Amino acid sequence: MQRMERKVVIVGAGPVGLRLAGLLGKEGIPATLVEASSFPGGQMSALYPAKAMEDPPEFSGLSAKEAVDQLVKEAKGQEILFGTRVVSFEPDGGGYSVSLSNGKEIHADFLIMAIGKGIYRPRKLGLEGEGWARNILYKVKDPEMFRAKKVVILGGGNAAIDWARDLSSIASHIVLSHRRTEFRGDIHRLDEKSISILTPYAPTRIELEGKEVRALYLRETEGTNEQAIYGIDYLLVFYGIVSENPAFPLPSPRSIDFQGYLHDDVQETSRNLFVIGDCSLKDREEKRLLPGFREAAIVAGEIKRRLS
Numbered sequence: 001m002q003r004m005e006r007k008v009v010i011v012g013a014g015p016v017g018l019r020l021a022g023l024l025g026k027e028g029i030p031a032t033l034v035e036a037s038s039f040p041g042g043q044m045s046a047l048y049p050a051k052a053m054e055d056p057p058e059f060s061g062l063s064a065k066e067a068v069d070q071l072v073k074e075a076k077g078q079e080i081l082f083g084t085r086v087v088s089f090e091p092d093g094g095g096y097s098v099s100l101s102n103g104k105e106i107h108a109d110f111l112i113m114a115i116g117k118g119i120y121r122p123r124k125l126g127l128e129g130e131g132w133a134r135n136i137l138y139k140v141k142d143p144e145m146f147r148a149k150k151v152v153i154l155g156g157g158n159a160a161i162d163w164a165r166d167l168s169s170i171a172s173h174i175v176l177s178h179r180r181t182e183f184r185g186d187i188h189r190l191d192e193k194s195i196s197i198l199t200p201y202a203p204t205r206i207e208l209e210g211k212e213v214r215a216l217y218l219r220e221t222e223g224t225n226e227q228a229i230y231g232i233d234y235l236l237v238f239y240g241i242v243s244e245n246p247a248f249p250l251p252s253p254r255s256i257d258f259q260g261y262l263h264d265d266v267q268e269t270s271r272n273l274f275v276i277g278d279c280s281l282k283d284r285e286e287k288r289l290l291p292g293f294r295e296a297a298i299v300a301g302e303i304k305r306r307l308s
Contacts, residue, residue, distance in 0.1 A: 014042025016277035017114035022074030041068035155238030
């Protein structure tokens with residue numbers, strides 16, 4: 001197995017991992033990011049690249065893609081290994097030995113876990129023919145593709161509501177359908193928008209024309225009524241994500257109040273292991289970027305102090 005020596009290894013090239021890499025770069029500390037996906041930015045890139053950022057304030061007015069591009073620019077000069085997973089790691093001298101899915105091994109003086117909620121994929125409808133349909137989408141790359149189109153959006157969270165609002169000004173018709181009467185997101189954002197809302201209905205079948213959905217059939221979740229939507233140009237599904245746990249166990253304990261510091265296991269274990277971002281919390285479903293960025297700053301400062 002080929003062995004490489006690295007000062008700092010960051011597992012995850014999501015926004016928090018990128019921010020840490022950028023902060024270390026400013027201090028002249030080289031870092032290698034190991035990213036299982038083929039792109040940086042994590043969920044921001046995968047699920048809502050065109051969504052307008054509202055938090056943290058430094059990204060206000062930017063799309064998620066633009067925010068990720070800014071973070072990548074900050075981390076310029078740092079090494080990123082895309083399409084690579086960490087298979088295992090173990091203490092090795094004063095640092096860690098990290099085994100990768102490409103058959104290589106890295107000895108890292110410092111190891112930082114910034115894997116968010118793990119490797120994930122969009123939650124799908126689970127209907128027959130879904131895999132063939134080219135116009136069923138789980139994220140929005142370019143809003144312009146929906147101009148003058150009939151768009152059906154499925155979901156009850158902020159992603160579904162925000163895109164219904166944003167696309168209503170360019171699409172010819174927007175239908176927003178949710179399986180419950182109450183929405184998880186702020187439905188009041190749709191006030192005065194020309195959007196048809198259909199609740200509580202769940203999809204039961206799609207009808208394809210070639211490789212495109214043209215009709216969607218739904219059934220009332222609290223009754224027996226059925227509805228059909230015809231002439232669909234695009235079907236957007238925002239049912240959230242399905243997380244896949246990493247191949248390795250995260251260090252424990254983690255706490256609900258974790259704000260970015262090192263993992264303290266037992267005295268004989270190396271203490272050059274840090275856990276930051278969403279993966280540092282075990283009891284909270286949602287966590288914004290700002291706490292993760294604060295944790296990255298704390299860890300960057302600690303690594304600089306130890307190397308001084």
